[in-house]
Amino acid sequence: ETGVTQTPRHLVMGMTNKKSLKCEQHLGHNAMYWYKQSAKKPLELMFVYSLEERVENNSVPSRFSPECPNSSHLFLHLHTLQPEDSALYLCASTPTRASTFYEQYFGPGTRLTVT
């Protein structure tokens, strides 16, 4: 394990449901990230939090709502999703402030299927 955990590992939800993805890092890092990975496509950065403050939002639809209550936990709240939102959602963390200089540590991901 990389020290970053994600729950649930698999999630199937209807378009009218509301669900949340959870990420927890046990590495003492201060920056956390949400990525979307669709089949045969590069990872897409969704949100970045540095010391619990959102510092990046890559034009993500409002049906995705992030929450970072402290530096160890990150949530992604989902509502009224579309089938094209089906993907692997990955959480990552870096040691200090959010930066491309540091190695990112990833969780195992949540496989989301929207029906």
Next chain:
Amino acid sequence: KNQVEQSPQSLIILEGKNCTLQCNYTVSPFSNLRWYKQDTGRGPVSLTIMTFSENTKSNGRYTATLDADTKQSSLHITASQLSDSASYICVVSARGSNYQLIWGAGTKLIIKP
């Protein structure tokens, strides 16, 4: 436009054989280049990080090379094992890009016994 392109898209080799994966990028100004290994259903795990001044970096049976002039990198796997079956992703960052990493789509490698 900053882009990272990887080839081949997929590759099948026999256990024990060597292979080389390619990465071409157009990211500028360059900061660093990473190779990640991603097992099916898991998150990516870093193999190497290379800066401008590094031409070669090894991690066990994995050797990455970087040619900053031609903007090309390769990942060479020696004496492949079944556990090497995974997607290998090339990632490049630009100086001053803050949080943005430019990700390749990956090469899916299958090792057959």
